[in-house]
Every structure is written in structure tokens, then in C-alpha cells.
Amino acid sequence: MYRIKKVLNHNTIIGIQTENHQEYLIMGKGIGFGKKVSERVEVREEDAIYSLQASTDRGDARELVKEISPECLEIANEVLDEAEKIFGKIDRSILFPMADHIEFAIKRMKNGEQISNPLTEDIRILFHMEFKAASCIAPILARKMNLRIDEDEVGYIALHIHSAIEDEKVSQAMQMARAVRECISLVEEEIGRPIDVMSLSYNRLMNHIRYMVARAISGEQLKVNMNDYMGIKFPQAFQTAKVICERVGKSLKCNLSEVEIGYLAMHIERVTSDERESSDNK
Incomplete structure (x- = not known):
């Protein structure tokens, strides 16, 4: 049982649980109506x-909920x-920073501003x-607000879901994506052309770099x-590979193990071998 502290709209309220006397955001169809x-x-x-x-990167949930519109909280919940x-x-406490991001994204869209996300x-x-899960925000915003969200914004929502x-x-997560992009760019520079992002070797390389960065952050060591x-x-x-490991180490402000x-x-x-073969077959 909850005692209503504040009605935010027809579908969203702030309630105090009668047993532990703590505050909660409660969302459900018509829960605040009347x-x-x-x-x-x-x-x-x-x-x-x-x-x-809950406490988040963007502040305490109690403070964030005062600043974020109920509509954006509902969109994040969807x-x-x-x-x-x-x-x-999943850890649904990410709702508050995600809703905060969505609110700023909506303001940008309404003002005709676009952010660039090179990653x-x-x-x-x-x-x-x-990214697939985050893409559901496009029809939600089109239905609720008649707004069109671009994929750069969807990418940021995907990072919240990953979190x-x-x-x-x-x-x-952004740091990892940036490090992966830096590594891929260096490899492309080395072979003198872009790598086919749909190739199996590209995906293997990208996933290897992803886990290499994760190991660097956690301090885990490869054994062989x-x-x-x-x-x-x-x-x-x-x-x-040596140059890349040195640069990634500097970027992450940590030392990658030489074994990497x-x-x-x-x-x-x-x-590189796959790209050569592909080029020779053309």
C-alpha cells in the first residue's frame, strides 16, 4: 500500500510506502487519475x-524526478x-538518467538542433x-510527440541500456566505443583503406578490442x-598492434598488458589478409 505524496499526471505518481516510509515513483495506466x-x-x-x-551519475533520483517531465519518465519506462x-x-534505476537524456534530446529536436555522434x-x-532495444524509442516519440529521432540519439540511448x-x-561504455573506433581507424590507416564492417573478421576484431579494453579497465590479465x-x-x-596498445593505454589512462x-x-x-583477398578478387 502507498500513500500519494504527489500526482505527476494520470499515469505517474510519487508515493510513500506505508511500511518503510520511503518514496517511490510509480507508473501505470490511470494510477493518478482523479x-x-x-x-x-x-x-x-x-x-x-x-x-x-537511488543515486545516479546525473544526481539523486529524488532531485531528478522534480526536473524531468512525467512524459519523459514514461517514455524511458517504455x-x-x-x-x-x-x-x-535489468537494473531499471537507469530510468532517471535515461529520462533526463531523453528530455534534452526532445528539446534539441524541437529546436531543430542535431548532435553528432561519430561513434x-x-x-x-x-x-x-x-541498439535494437533503443530503436523502439523512434515509434514512441513519433506517436506521443510527432517527433523524429535520429540514429545518433538512439546510439546514446543504447549506451544507457547497456549500462x-x-x-x-x-x-x-562510451570510452570503450571511442577506444574501439581509435583502434579500427589505426588498422584502416595501416592497410590504406576502410574495412568492410559486415565482414566476420571485422566483427571478431571489434569484439576482441572491446574485451581488451574491458580487461584494461578491470586489470584482468591474459595467460598465454x-x-x-x-x-x-x-x-x-x-x-x-603495439602502437594501438600504447595509444589505447594513454587514452584509457592505464597500462595495457604487453601480452595483449x-x-x-x-x-x-x-x-588485413581478408581485405587483401577481397581486393584481389575484385
């Missing part, structure tokens, strides 16, 4: 409940419903299912050292 402050309500199974005790269909149980394609490949799944900050073999067998790929060089060189050699 209701008044101090009135008691029963929460239904289909209603969404969010604790306002996006998380879609994410839950794909991923199962959109990398996010789409790195976090494929998250809800992996218990990883949005800034960390392939440096001597790769350095002799494929010296050019090894040198490229050999593994990265293996993937670089594979993608």
Missing part, C-alpha cells in the same frame, strides 16, 4: 515502481520495458541488441603470451 495527495493506492502487478533513494523483453531482468556505427555493432545490463557506467610468435611471423601486424599485443596482432593480420 487521485489526491494523501490518498492510499494499491499497486498493480503491471505497474512500474522505482525507488527514489524503452526499459522493451529492453527487458530482450534481455530479461554511432561502432555502438550499433558493439552493442547490437542494446542497465552490464552494471557499467554510460561514460565507460603469443608475442614472440606473432612478432616473428607477422612483424607488420605486430608493430601496428600478440592477440591483437593476430586479429589485425586476419582482417
Whole structure:
């Protein structure tokens, strides 16, 4: 049972649980319709409940909920419903920073402003299912507000969803995408042309870099050292991998283990070889 502290709109209220006396954001169809402050309500199974005790990167949930429109909270809730269909149980406390981002995105769209996200394609490949879940916001905004959201904005929503799944900050996910883009660009520079993003070797390379960055952040170490073999067998790929590892280490402000060089060189050699074969067959 909850006692209503504030009615935000027909579908959203702030309630105080009668047992623990803590505040919650409660969303559900018609839950606030015709209701008044101090009135008691029963929460239904289909209603969404969010604790306002949570603290996020963008501030305390209790403060954020005062600044974010109920409509944006509802939109974020719908996006998380879609994410839950794909991923199962997720950390729904991401609702508040996601709704905050959506509100700013809507303001930009209404003002005719566009943000540029050079990492959109990398996010789409790195976090494929998250991007798919985030894409549901397009029909929601079209239906509710007659607004068209571009894919650069969807990419940022995908990072919020990733944060809800992996218990990883949005800034960390962005850092990973940026590091992956830097690595791919260096490989493309080395081979003198863009890599086919649809190729299997590209996806393997990208996923390897993703986990390499994750290991660098967590301090995890690879156990087998392939440096001597790769350095002799494929010296050019090894040198490229060495440069990339040094740059990524500086970008992440941490030292990548030297063991990473050999593994990265293996993937670089594979993608370079595939690109050569593709070029020769044309």
C-alpha cells in the first residue's frame, strides 16, 4: 500500500510506502487519475515502481524526478520495458538518467538542433541488441510527440541500456566505443583503406578490442603470451598492434598488458589478409 505524496499526471505518481516510509515513483495506466495527495493506492502487478533513494551519475533520483517531465519518465519506462523483453531482468534505476537524456534530446529536436555522434556505427555493432532495444524509442516519440529521432540519439540511448545490463557506467561504455573506433581507424590507416564492417573478421576484431579494453579497465590479465610468435611471423601486424596498445593505454589512462599485443596482432593480420583477398578478387 502507498500513500500519494504527489500526482505527476494520470499515469505517474510519487508515493510513500506505508511500511518503510520511503518514496517511490510509480507508473501505470490511470494510477493518478482523479487521485489526491494523501490518498492510499494499491499497486498493480503491471505497474512500474522505482525507488527514489537511488543515486545516479546525473544526481539523486529524488532531485531528478522534480526536473524531468512525467512524459519523459514514461517514455524511458517504455524503452526499459522493451529492453527487458530482450534481455530479461535489468537494473531499471537507469530510468532517471535515461529520462533526463531523453528530455534534452526532445528539446534539441524541437529546436531543430542535431548532435553528432561519430561513434554511432561502432555502438550499433558493439552493442547490437542494446541498439535494437533503443530503436523502439523512434515509434514512441513519433506517436506521443510527432517527433523524429535520429540514429545518433538512439546510439546514446543504447549506451544507457547497456549500462542497465552490464552494471557499467554510460561514460565507460562510451570510452570503450571511442577506444574501439581509435583502434579500427589505426588498422584502416595501416592497410590504406576502410574495412568492410559486415565482414566476420571485422566483427571478431571489434569484439576482441572491446574485451581488451574491458580487461584494461578491470586489470584482468591474459595467460598465454603469443608475442614472440606473432612478432616473428607477422612483424607488420605486430608493430601496428603495439602502437594501438600504447595509444589505447594513454587514452584509457592505464597500462595495457604487453601480452595483449600478440592477440591483437593476430586479429589485425586476419582482417588485413581478408581485405587483401577481397581486393584481389575484385
